[in-house]
Amino acid sequence: MEQLDLLTETHILGDDTHVLTVRAEQCEALAARHIAHVAVVDAAAPYTIVRTHLSGAFMQVCLGGHGRTLLDGRWHTHSVGYASFAPAHVLHAFHCVPGTRWQLCWVRFMPTSPRSLAGAMAPALTRFDGRPLxxxxxxxYHEMQQDADPGSRAIWVDIIERYVSRMVDPWQREPRLNSMWNAVLADLGRPWTLEELAALANISPEHLRRLCWKNFGRSPGNQLITMRIARAAHELVTTQRKIEAIARDVGYANPFTFSNTFKRLTGFRPSEYRARPRQ
Structure with missing residues:
Protein backbone atom coordinates (compact mmCIF):
# COMPACT_ATOMS: atom_id res chain seq x y z
CA MET A 1 0.00 0.00 0.00
CA GLU A 2 1.03 3.60 -0.47
CA GLN A 3 2.48 5.49 2.46
CA LEU A 4 -0.67 6.80 4.09
CA ASP A 5 -1.68 6.28 7.70
CA LEU A 6 -4.65 4.01 7.11
CA LEU A 7 -5.41 3.73 10.83
CA THR A 8 -6.26 7.41 11.29
CA GLU A 9 -9.29 9.29 9.98
CA THR A 10 -7.87 11.92 7.62
CA HIS A 11 -9.56 14.78 5.79
CA ILE A 12 -7.06 17.10 4.08
CA LEU A 13 -8.38 19.47 1.42
CA GLY A 14 -5.49 21.86 0.86
CA ASP A 15 -5.61 25.49 -0.23
CA ASP A 16 -5.89 24.66 -3.94
CA THR A 17 -8.90 22.32 -3.69
CA HIS A 18 -12.39 23.63 -4.41
CA VAL A 19 -15.56 21.81 -3.31
CA LEU A 20 -19.26 22.43 -4.08
CA THR A 21 -21.36 20.48 -1.59
CA VAL A 22 -25.05 20.02 -0.83
CA ARG A 23 -25.89 18.20 2.41
CA ALA A 24 -29.01 16.46 3.64
CA GLU A 25 -29.23 18.99 6.47
CA GLN A 26 -29.82 21.66 3.83
CA CYS A 27 -31.95 19.68 1.39
CA GLU A 28 -34.99 17.64 2.43
CA ALA A 29 -35.03 15.84 -0.93
CA LEU A 30 -31.55 14.39 -0.27
CA ALA A 31 -32.59 13.29 3.22
CA ALA A 32 -35.68 11.59 1.79
CA ARG A 33 -33.41 9.58 -0.51
CA HIS A 34 -31.07 8.71 2.39
CA ILE A 35 -28.23 10.60 0.71
CA ALA A 36 -25.93 12.33 3.20
CA HIS A 37 -24.35 14.70 0.71
CA VAL A 38 -23.32 15.21 -2.92
CA ALA A 39 -20.35 17.19 -4.18
CA VAL A 40 -18.29 18.31 -7.16
CA VAL A 41 -14.58 18.69 -6.45
CA ASP A 42 -11.60 20.19 -8.26
CA ALA A 43 -8.69 18.86 -6.19
CA ALA A 44 -4.93 19.14 -6.00
CA ALA A 45 -2.31 17.75 -3.62
CA PRO A 46 -2.24 17.42 -0.65
CA TYR A 47 -5.93 16.45 -1.01
CA THR A 48 -6.20 13.21 1.00
CA ILE A 49 -9.13 11.34 2.52
CA VAL A 50 -8.89 8.24 4.75
CA ARG A 51 -12.05 6.75 6.23
CA THR A 52 -11.24 3.95 8.64
CA HIS A 53 -14.90 3.14 9.22
CA LEU A 54 -17.08 4.24 6.32
CA SER A 55 -20.52 4.49 7.93
CA GLY A 56 -22.43 4.80 4.64
CA ALA A 57 -21.74 3.63 1.09
CA PHE A 58 -19.80 6.03 -1.14
CA MET A 59 -19.80 6.52 -4.92
CA GLN A 60 -17.14 8.66 -6.61
CA VAL A 61 -16.72 9.50 -10.31
CA CYS A 62 -13.61 10.87 -12.02
CA LEU A 63 -14.40 13.77 -14.35
CA GLY A 64 -10.85 14.86 -15.21
CA GLY A 65 -7.22 14.18 -14.38
CA HIS A 66 -6.54 11.18 -12.17
CA GLY A 67 -5.96 10.20 -8.56
CA ARG A 68 -5.46 7.10 -6.45
CA THR A 69 -8.27 5.14 -4.77
CA LEU A 70 -8.05 2.24 -2.29
CA LEU A 71 -10.53 -0.57 -3.02
CA ASP A 72 -10.39 -4.30 -2.27
CA GLY A 73 -7.26 -3.61 -0.22
CA ARG A 74 -5.36 -2.41 -3.31
CA TRP A 75 -4.53 1.00 -4.75
CA HIS A 76 -6.01 1.79 -8.16
CA THR A 77 -5.44 4.68 -10.54
CA HIS A 78 -8.82 6.41 -10.76
CA SER A 79 -9.00 8.10 -14.16
CA VAL A 80 -11.58 9.74 -16.42
CA GLY A 81 -14.53 7.55 -17.35
CA TYR A 82 -14.45 5.41 -14.21
CA ALA A 83 -16.52 5.40 -11.03
CA SER A 84 -15.69 3.74 -7.72
CA PHE A 85 -18.10 2.34 -5.17
CA ALA A 86 -17.14 1.63 -1.56
CA PRO A 87 -19.66 -0.25 0.62
CA ALA A 88 -20.37 0.78 4.20
CA HIS A 89 -17.97 -0.38 6.92
CA VAL A 90 -14.93 -0.75 4.67
CA LEU A 91 -11.56 0.93 4.86
CA HIS A 92 -11.66 3.60 2.17
CA ALA A 93 -9.03 6.10 1.05
CA PHE A 94 -8.15 8.29 -1.92
CA HIS A 95 -5.70 11.09 -2.66
CA CYS A 96 -4.36 13.37 -5.38
CA VAL A 97 -1.13 12.63 -7.21
CA PRO A 98 1.33 15.52 -6.72
CA GLY A 99 1.47 17.75 -9.78
CA THR A 100 -1.87 16.50 -11.15
CA ARG A 101 -5.32 18.01 -10.67
CA TRP A 102 -8.24 15.66 -10.11
CA GLN A 103 -11.86 16.54 -10.88
CA LEU A 104 -14.51 14.43 -9.11
CA CYS A 105 -18.12 14.22 -8.18
CA TRP A 106 -19.44 11.99 -5.45
CA VAL A 107 -22.53 10.77 -3.64
CA ARG A 108 -22.32 9.73 0.01
CA PHE A 109 -25.17 7.58 1.32
CA MET A 110 -26.51 7.53 4.86
CA PRO A 111 -26.14 4.38 6.97
CA THR A 112 -29.94 4.02 6.63
CA SER A 113 -29.77 3.83 2.82
CA PRO A 114 -30.48 0.45 1.18
CA ARG A 115 -27.18 0.97 -0.65
CA SER A 116 -25.38 0.85 2.71
CA LEU A 117 -26.82 -2.50 3.77
CA ALA A 118 -24.63 -5.57 4.11
CA GLY A 119 -24.13 -7.25 0.75
CA ALA A 120 -25.74 -4.42 -1.21
CA MET A 121 -22.70 -4.32 -3.47
CA ALA A 122 -19.04 -5.29 -3.38
CA PRO A 123 -16.28 -2.69 -3.86
CA ALA A 124 -16.05 -1.77 -7.52
CA LEU A 125 -14.19 0.42 -10.01
CA THR A 126 -16.08 0.34 -13.29
CA ARG A 127 -16.57 2.35 -16.47
CA PHE A 128 -19.04 5.17 -16.04
CA ASP A 129 -19.63 8.51 -17.76
CA GLY A 130 -19.94 10.89 -14.85
CA ARG A 131 -20.67 14.08 -16.78
CA PRO A 132 -24.49 13.83 -16.56
CA LEU A 133 -24.21 13.16 -12.82
CA TYR A 141 -26.18 23.23 -5.96
CA HIS A 142 -27.36 26.16 -8.09
CA GLU A 143 -30.97 25.54 -7.04
CA MET A 144 -29.90 25.64 -3.38
CA GLN A 145 -28.48 29.14 -3.92
CA GLN A 146 -31.88 30.35 -5.13
CA ASP A 147 -35.12 30.91 -3.28
CA ALA A 148 -36.59 27.93 -5.14
CA ASP A 149 -39.45 25.68 -4.16
CA PRO A 150 -38.71 22.21 -2.69
CA GLY A 151 -40.25 20.55 -5.75
CA SER A 152 -37.50 21.91 -8.02
CA ARG A 153 -34.84 20.55 -5.69
CA ALA A 154 -36.58 17.18 -5.60
CA ILE A 155 -36.41 16.97 -9.39
CA TRP A 156 -32.63 17.43 -9.36
CA VAL A 157 -32.26 14.82 -6.60
CA ASP A 158 -34.39 12.40 -8.59
CA ILE A 159 -32.07 12.86 -11.58
CA ILE A 160 -29.03 12.26 -9.35
CA GLU A 161 -30.58 9.06 -8.02
CA ARG A 162 -31.29 7.81 -11.54
CA TYR A 163 -27.68 8.29 -12.65
CA VAL A 164 -26.38 6.72 -9.44
CA SER A 165 -28.52 3.64 -10.10
CA ARG A 166 -26.77 3.08 -13.41
CA MET A 167 -23.50 2.51 -11.58
CA VAL A 168 -24.35 1.04 -8.19
CA ASP A 169 -27.05 -1.36 -9.41
CA PRO A 170 -25.03 -3.05 -12.17
CA TRP A 171 -26.72 -6.41 -12.06
CA GLN A 172 -30.14 -4.75 -12.22
CA ARG A 173 -29.34 -4.07 -15.88
CA GLU A 174 -29.05 -7.81 -16.45
CA PRO A 175 -32.03 -9.74 -14.98
CA ARG A 176 -30.18 -13.05 -15.13
CA LEU A 177 -27.41 -11.71 -12.92
CA ASN A 178 -29.94 -10.04 -10.64
CA SER A 179 -31.71 -13.28 -9.72
CA MET A 180 -28.45 -15.21 -9.50
CA TRP A 181 -26.65 -12.83 -7.12
CA ASN A 182 -29.75 -12.37 -4.97
CA ALA A 183 -29.77 -16.15 -4.47
CA VAL A 184 -26.07 -16.05 -3.59
CA LEU A 185 -26.56 -13.21 -1.09
CA ALA A 186 -29.21 -15.28 0.65
CA ASP A 187 -26.73 -18.17 1.11
CA LEU A 188 -23.17 -16.82 1.06
CA GLY A 189 -21.90 -19.76 3.09
CA ARG A 190 -22.68 -22.29 0.38
CA PRO A 191 -19.64 -23.58 -1.58
CA TRP A 192 -20.88 -22.21 -4.89
CA THR A 193 -19.30 -23.52 -8.09
CA LEU A 194 -19.15 -21.70 -11.40
CA GLU A 195 -21.47 -24.28 -12.89
CA GLU A 196 -24.07 -23.78 -10.14
CA LEU A 197 -23.96 -20.01 -10.59
CA ALA A 198 -24.34 -20.35 -14.35
CA ALA A 199 -27.28 -22.72 -13.88
CA LEU A 200 -29.01 -20.14 -11.64
CA ALA A 201 -28.62 -17.56 -14.39
CA ASN A 202 -29.61 -20.11 -17.06
CA ILE A 203 -26.52 -19.34 -19.13
CA SER A 204 -23.23 -21.07 -19.87
CA PRO A 205 -20.24 -20.65 -17.49
CA GLU A 206 -18.32 -18.81 -20.22
CA HIS A 207 -21.19 -16.39 -20.80
CA LEU A 208 -21.38 -15.79 -17.05
CA ARG A 209 -17.69 -14.92 -17.03
CA ARG A 210 -18.18 -12.40 -19.81
CA LEU A 211 -21.18 -10.76 -18.11
CA CYS A 212 -19.36 -10.48 -14.78
CA TRP A 213 -16.29 -8.90 -16.34
CA LYS A 214 -18.54 -6.47 -18.22
CA ASN A 215 -20.67 -5.49 -15.20
CA PHE A 216 -18.24 -5.82 -12.28
CA GLY A 217 -14.76 -5.80 -13.75
CA ARG A 218 -13.96 -9.16 -12.10
CA SER A 219 -14.60 -12.87 -12.53
CA PRO A 220 -17.63 -14.61 -10.94
CA GLY A 221 -15.34 -16.23 -8.38
CA ASN A 222 -13.71 -12.96 -7.37
CA GLN A 223 -17.09 -11.25 -7.22
CA LEU A 224 -18.27 -13.96 -4.82
CA ILE A 225 -15.17 -13.49 -2.66
CA THR A 226 -15.61 -9.72 -2.44
CA MET A 227 -19.28 -10.12 -1.53
CA ARG A 228 -18.35 -12.57 1.23
CA ILE A 229 -15.68 -10.28 2.66
CA ALA A 230 -18.01 -7.26 2.44
CA ARG A 231 -20.62 -9.17 4.45
CA ALA A 232 -17.98 -10.28 6.98
CA ALA A 233 -16.70 -6.72 7.37
CA HIS A 234 -20.23 -5.52 8.09
CA GLU A 235 -20.71 -8.25 10.71
CA LEU A 236 -17.38 -7.47 12.38
CA VAL A 237 -18.26 -3.84 13.05
CA THR A 238 -21.98 -4.18 13.75
CA THR A 239 -22.03 -7.31 15.95
CA GLN A 240 -19.98 -8.97 18.68
CA ARG A 241 -20.21 -12.42 17.11
CA LYS A 242 -17.08 -14.56 17.16
CA ILE A 243 -14.84 -14.23 14.14
CA GLU A 244 -14.95 -17.99 13.51
CA ALA A 245 -18.76 -17.92 13.35
CA ILE A 246 -18.73 -15.01 10.91
CA ALA A 247 -16.18 -16.84 8.76
CA ARG A 248 -18.37 -19.95 8.60
CA ASP A 249 -21.44 -17.92 7.69
CA VAL A 250 -19.71 -16.44 4.64
CA GLY A 251 -18.25 -19.72 3.43
CA TYR A 252 -14.88 -20.15 5.16
CA ALA A 253 -14.54 -23.31 7.25
CA ASN A 254 -10.81 -22.64 7.67
CA PRO A 255 -10.27 -19.52 9.83
CA PHE A 256 -6.71 -19.08 8.51
CA THR A 257 -7.93 -18.96 4.91
CA PHE A 258 -10.60 -16.46 5.94
CA SER A 259 -8.07 -14.30 7.79
CA ASN A 260 -5.62 -14.29 4.87
CA THR A 261 -8.35 -13.48 2.34
CA PHE A 262 -9.77 -10.74 4.57
CA LYS A 263 -6.33 -9.14 4.95
CA ARG A 264 -5.68 -9.33 1.21
CA LEU A 265 -8.89 -7.41 0.45
CA THR A 266 -9.00 -4.97 3.38
CA GLY A 267 -5.41 -4.62 4.52
CA PHE A 268 -6.28 -5.89 8.04
CA ARG A 269 -6.72 -9.16 9.89
CA PRO A 270 -10.35 -9.57 11.05
CA SER A 271 -9.41 -8.87 14.69
CA GLU A 272 -7.52 -5.71 13.65
CA TYR A 273 -10.44 -4.61 11.51
CA ARG A 274 -12.87 -4.94 14.42
CA ALA A 275 -10.54 -2.97 16.70
CA ARG A 276 -10.11 0.01 14.34
CA PRO A 277 -11.16 3.48 15.49
CA ARG A 278 -14.64 4.39 14.24
CA GLN A 279 -16.28 7.59 13.04
Missing amino acids: EHAVRGL
Whole structure:
Protein backbone atom coordinates (compact mmCIF):
# COMPACT_ATOMS: atom_id res chain seq x y z
CA MET A 1 0.00 0.00 0.00
CA GLU A 2 1.03 3.60 -0.47
CA GLN A 3 2.48 5.49 2.46
CA LEU A 4 -0.67 6.80 4.09
CA ASP A 5 -1.68 6.28 7.70
CA LEU A 6 -4.65 4.01 7.11
CA LEU A 7 -5.41 3.73 10.83
CA THR A 8 -6.26 7.41 11.29
CA GLU A 9 -9.29 9.29 9.98
CA THR A 10 -7.87 11.92 7.62
CA HIS A 11 -9.56 14.78 5.79
CA ILE A 12 -7.06 17.10 4.08
CA LEU A 13 -8.38 19.47 1.42
CA GLY A 14 -5.49 21.86 0.86
CA ASP A 15 -5.61 25.49 -0.23
CA ASP A 16 -5.89 24.66 -3.94
CA THR A 17 -8.90 22.32 -3.69
CA HIS A 18 -12.39 23.63 -4.41
CA VAL A 19 -15.56 21.81 -3.31
CA LEU A 20 -19.26 22.43 -4.08
CA THR A 21 -21.36 20.48 -1.59
CA VAL A 22 -25.05 20.02 -0.83
CA ARG A 23 -25.89 18.20 2.41
CA ALA A 24 -29.01 16.46 3.64
CA GLU A 25 -29.23 18.99 6.47
CA GLN A 26 -29.82 21.66 3.83
CA CYS A 27 -31.95 19.68 1.39
CA GLU A 28 -34.99 17.64 2.43
CA ALA A 29 -35.03 15.84 -0.93
CA LEU A 30 -31.55 14.39 -0.27
CA ALA A 31 -32.59 13.29 3.22
CA ALA A 32 -35.68 11.59 1.79
CA ARG A 33 -33.41 9.58 -0.51
CA HIS A 34 -31.07 8.71 2.39
CA ILE A 35 -28.23 10.60 0.71
CA ALA A 36 -25.93 12.33 3.20
CA HIS A 37 -24.35 14.70 0.71
CA VAL A 38 -23.32 15.21 -2.92
CA ALA A 39 -20.35 17.19 -4.18
CA VAL A 40 -18.29 18.31 -7.16
CA VAL A 41 -14.58 18.69 -6.45
CA ASP A 42 -11.60 20.19 -8.26
CA ALA A 43 -8.69 18.86 -6.19
CA ALA A 44 -4.93 19.14 -6.00
CA ALA A 45 -2.31 17.75 -3.62
CA PRO A 46 -2.24 17.42 -0.65
CA TYR A 47 -5.93 16.45 -1.01
CA THR A 48 -6.20 13.21 1.00
CA ILE A 49 -9.13 11.34 2.52
CA VAL A 50 -8.89 8.24 4.75
CA ARG A 51 -12.05 6.75 6.23
CA THR A 52 -11.24 3.95 8.64
CA HIS A 53 -14.90 3.14 9.22
CA LEU A 54 -17.08 4.24 6.32
CA SER A 55 -20.52 4.49 7.93
CA GLY A 56 -22.43 4.80 4.64
CA ALA A 57 -21.74 3.63 1.09
CA PHE A 58 -19.80 6.03 -1.14
CA MET A 59 -19.80 6.52 -4.92
CA GLN A 60 -17.14 8.66 -6.61
CA VAL A 61 -16.72 9.50 -10.31
CA CYS A 62 -13.61 10.87 -12.02
CA LEU A 63 -14.40 13.77 -14.35
CA GLY A 64 -10.85 14.86 -15.21
CA GLY A 65 -7.22 14.18 -14.38
CA HIS A 66 -6.54 11.18 -12.17
CA GLY A 67 -5.96 10.20 -8.56
CA ARG A 68 -5.46 7.10 -6.45
CA THR A 69 -8.27 5.14 -4.77
CA LEU A 70 -8.05 2.24 -2.29
CA LEU A 71 -10.53 -0.57 -3.02
CA ASP A 72 -10.39 -4.30 -2.27
CA GLY A 73 -7.26 -3.61 -0.22
CA ARG A 74 -5.36 -2.41 -3.31
CA TRP A 75 -4.53 1.00 -4.75
CA HIS A 76 -6.01 1.79 -8.16
CA THR A 77 -5.44 4.68 -10.54
CA HIS A 78 -8.82 6.41 -10.76
CA SER A 79 -9.00 8.10 -14.16
CA VAL A 80 -11.58 9.74 -16.42
CA GLY A 81 -14.53 7.55 -17.35
CA TYR A 82 -14.45 5.41 -14.21
CA ALA A 83 -16.52 5.40 -11.03
CA SER A 84 -15.69 3.74 -7.72
CA PHE A 85 -18.10 2.34 -5.17
CA ALA A 86 -17.14 1.63 -1.56
CA PRO A 87 -19.66 -0.25 0.62
CA ALA A 88 -20.37 0.78 4.20
CA HIS A 89 -17.97 -0.38 6.92
CA VAL A 90 -14.93 -0.75 4.67
CA LEU A 91 -11.56 0.93 4.86
CA HIS A 92 -11.66 3.60 2.17
CA ALA A 93 -9.03 6.10 1.05
CA PHE A 94 -8.15 8.29 -1.92
CA HIS A 95 -5.70 11.09 -2.66
CA CYS A 96 -4.36 13.37 -5.38
CA VAL A 97 -1.13 12.63 -7.21
CA PRO A 98 1.33 15.52 -6.72
CA GLY A 99 1.47 17.75 -9.78
CA THR A 100 -1.87 16.50 -11.15
CA ARG A 101 -5.32 18.01 -10.67
CA TRP A 102 -8.24 15.66 -10.11
CA GLN A 103 -11.86 16.54 -10.88
CA LEU A 104 -14.51 14.43 -9.11
CA CYS A 105 -18.12 14.22 -8.18
CA TRP A 106 -19.44 11.99 -5.45
CA VAL A 107 -22.53 10.77 -3.64
CA ARG A 108 -22.32 9.73 0.01
CA PHE A 109 -25.17 7.58 1.32
CA MET A 110 -26.51 7.53 4.86
CA PRO A 111 -26.14 4.38 6.97
CA THR A 112 -29.94 4.02 6.63
CA SER A 113 -29.77 3.83 2.82
CA PRO A 114 -30.48 0.45 1.18
CA ARG A 115 -27.18 0.97 -0.65
CA SER A 116 -25.38 0.85 2.71
CA LEU A 117 -26.82 -2.50 3.77
CA ALA A 118 -24.63 -5.57 4.11
CA GLY A 119 -24.13 -7.25 0.75
CA ALA A 120 -25.74 -4.42 -1.21
CA MET A 121 -22.70 -4.32 -3.47
CA ALA A 122 -19.04 -5.29 -3.38
CA PRO A 123 -16.28 -2.69 -3.86
CA ALA A 124 -16.05 -1.77 -7.52
CA LEU A 125 -14.19 0.42 -10.01
CA THR A 126 -16.08 0.34 -13.29
CA ARG A 127 -16.57 2.35 -16.47
CA PHE A 128 -19.04 5.17 -16.04
CA ASP A 129 -19.63 8.51 -17.76
CA GLY A 130 -19.94 10.89 -14.85
CA ARG A 131 -20.67 14.08 -16.78
CA PRO A 132 -24.49 13.83 -16.56
CA LEU A 133 -24.21 13.16 -12.82
CA GLU A 134 -21.92 16.19 -12.46
CA HIS A 135 -24.47 18.39 -14.25
CA ALA A 136 -27.23 17.15 -11.95
CA VAL A 137 -25.17 17.86 -8.80
CA ARG A 138 -24.29 21.32 -10.09
CA GLY A 139 -27.95 21.89 -10.94
CA LEU A 140 -28.96 21.03 -7.37
CA TYR A 141 -26.18 23.23 -5.96
CA HIS A 142 -27.36 26.16 -8.09
CA GLU A 143 -30.97 25.54 -7.04
CA MET A 144 -29.90 25.64 -3.38
CA GLN A 145 -28.48 29.14 -3.92
CA GLN A 146 -31.88 30.35 -5.13
CA ASP A 147 -35.12 30.91 -3.28
CA ALA A 148 -36.59 27.93 -5.14
CA ASP A 149 -39.45 25.68 -4.16
CA PRO A 150 -38.71 22.21 -2.69
CA GLY A 151 -40.25 20.55 -5.75
CA SER A 152 -37.50 21.91 -8.02
CA ARG A 153 -34.84 20.55 -5.69
CA ALA A 154 -36.58 17.18 -5.60
CA ILE A 155 -36.41 16.97 -9.39
CA TRP A 156 -32.63 17.43 -9.36
CA VAL A 157 -32.26 14.82 -6.60
CA ASP A 158 -34.39 12.40 -8.59
CA ILE A 159 -32.07 12.86 -11.58
CA ILE A 160 -29.03 12.26 -9.35
CA GLU A 161 -30.58 9.06 -8.02
CA ARG A 162 -31.29 7.81 -11.54
CA TYR A 163 -27.68 8.29 -12.65
CA VAL A 164 -26.38 6.72 -9.44
CA SER A 165 -28.52 3.64 -10.10
CA ARG A 166 -26.77 3.08 -13.41
CA MET A 167 -23.50 2.51 -11.58
CA VAL A 168 -24.35 1.04 -8.19
CA ASP A 169 -27.05 -1.36 -9.41
CA PRO A 170 -25.03 -3.05 -12.17
CA TRP A 171 -26.72 -6.41 -12.06
CA GLN A 172 -30.14 -4.75 -12.22
CA ARG A 173 -29.34 -4.07 -15.88
CA GLU A 174 -29.05 -7.81 -16.45
CA PRO A 175 -32.03 -9.74 -14.98
CA ARG A 176 -30.18 -13.05 -15.13
CA LEU A 177 -27.41 -11.71 -12.92
CA ASN A 178 -29.94 -10.04 -10.64
CA SER A 179 -31.71 -13.28 -9.72
CA MET A 180 -28.45 -15.21 -9.50
CA TRP A 181 -26.65 -12.83 -7.12
CA ASN A 182 -29.75 -12.37 -4.97
CA ALA A 183 -29.77 -16.15 -4.47
CA VAL A 184 -26.07 -16.05 -3.59
CA LEU A 185 -26.56 -13.21 -1.09
CA ALA A 186 -29.21 -15.28 0.65
CA ASP A 187 -26.73 -18.17 1.11
CA LEU A 188 -23.17 -16.82 1.06
CA GLY A 189 -21.90 -19.76 3.09
CA ARG A 190 -22.68 -22.29 0.38
CA PRO A 191 -19.64 -23.58 -1.58
CA TRP A 192 -20.88 -22.21 -4.89
CA THR A 193 -19.30 -23.52 -8.09
CA LEU A 194 -19.15 -21.70 -11.40
CA GLU A 195 -21.47 -24.28 -12.89
CA GLU A 196 -24.07 -23.78 -10.14
CA LEU A 197 -23.96 -20.01 -10.59
CA ALA A 198 -24.34 -20.35 -14.35
CA ALA A 199 -27.28 -22.72 -13.88
CA LEU A 200 -29.01 -20.14 -11.64
CA ALA A 201 -28.62 -17.56 -14.39
CA ASN A 202 -29.61 -20.11 -17.06
CA ILE A 203 -26.52 -19.34 -19.13
CA SER A 204 -23.23 -21.07 -19.87
CA PRO A 205 -20.24 -20.65 -17.49
CA GLU A 206 -18.32 -18.81 -20.22
CA HIS A 207 -21.19 -16.39 -20.80
CA LEU A 208 -21.38 -15.79 -17.05
CA ARG A 209 -17.69 -14.92 -17.03
CA ARG A 210 -18.18 -12.40 -19.81
CA LEU A 211 -21.18 -10.76 -18.11
CA CYS A 212 -19.36 -10.48 -14.78
CA TRP A 213 -16.29 -8.90 -16.34
CA LYS A 214 -18.54 -6.47 -18.22
CA ASN A 215 -20.67 -5.49 -15.20
CA PHE A 216 -18.24 -5.82 -12.28
CA GLY A 217 -14.76 -5.80 -13.75
CA ARG A 218 -13.96 -9.16 -12.10
CA SER A 219 -14.60 -12.87 -12.53
CA PRO A 220 -17.63 -14.61 -10.94
CA GLY A 221 -15.34 -16.23 -8.38
CA ASN A 222 -13.71 -12.96 -7.37
CA GLN A 223 -17.09 -11.25 -7.22
CA LEU A 224 -18.27 -13.96 -4.82
CA ILE A 225 -15.17 -13.49 -2.66
CA THR A 226 -15.61 -9.72 -2.44
CA MET A 227 -19.28 -10.12 -1.53
CA ARG A 228 -18.35 -12.57 1.23
CA ILE A 229 -15.68 -10.28 2.66
CA ALA A 230 -18.01 -7.26 2.44
CA ARG A 231 -20.62 -9.17 4.45
CA ALA A 232 -17.98 -10.28 6.98
CA ALA A 233 -16.70 -6.72 7.37
CA HIS A 234 -20.23 -5.52 8.09
CA GLU A 235 -20.71 -8.25 10.71
CA LEU A 236 -17.38 -7.47 12.38
CA VAL A 237 -18.26 -3.84 13.05
CA THR A 238 -21.98 -4.18 13.75
CA THR A 239 -22.03 -7.31 15.95
CA GLN A 240 -19.98 -8.97 18.68
CA ARG A 241 -20.21 -12.42 17.11
CA LYS A 242 -17.08 -14.56 17.16
CA ILE A 243 -14.84 -14.23 14.14
CA GLU A 244 -14.95 -17.99 13.51
CA ALA A 245 -18.76 -17.92 13.35
CA ILE A 246 -18.73 -15.01 10.91
CA ALA A 247 -16.18 -16.84 8.76
CA ARG A 248 -18.37 -19.95 8.60
CA ASP A 249 -21.44 -17.92 7.69
CA VAL A 250 -19.71 -16.44 4.64
CA GLY A 251 -18.25 -19.72 3.43
CA TYR A 252 -14.88 -20.15 5.16
CA ALA A 253 -14.54 -23.31 7.25
CA ASN A 254 -10.81 -22.64 7.67
CA PRO A 255 -10.27 -19.52 9.83
CA PHE A 256 -6.71 -19.08 8.51
CA THR A 257 -7.93 -18.96 4.91
CA PHE A 258 -10.60 -16.46 5.94
CA SER A 259 -8.07 -14.30 7.79
CA ASN A 260 -5.62 -14.29 4.87
CA THR A 261 -8.35 -13.48 2.34
CA PHE A 262 -9.77 -10.74 4.57
CA LYS A 263 -6.33 -9.14 4.95
CA ARG A 264 -5.68 -9.33 1.21
CA LEU A 265 -8.89 -7.41 0.45
CA THR A 266 -9.00 -4.97 3.38
CA GLY A 267 -5.41 -4.62 4.52
CA PHE A 268 -6.28 -5.89 8.04
CA ARG A 269 -6.72 -9.16 9.89
CA PRO A 270 -10.35 -9.57 11.05
CA SER A 271 -9.41 -8.87 14.69
CA GLU A 272 -7.52 -5.71 13.65
CA TYR A 273 -10.44 -4.61 11.51
CA ARG A 274 -12.87 -4.94 14.42
CA ALA A 275 -10.54 -2.97 16.70
CA ARG A 276 -10.11 0.01 14.34
CA PRO A 277 -11.16 3.48 15.49
CA ARG A 278 -14.64 4.39 14.24
CA GLN A 279 -16.28 7.59 13.04
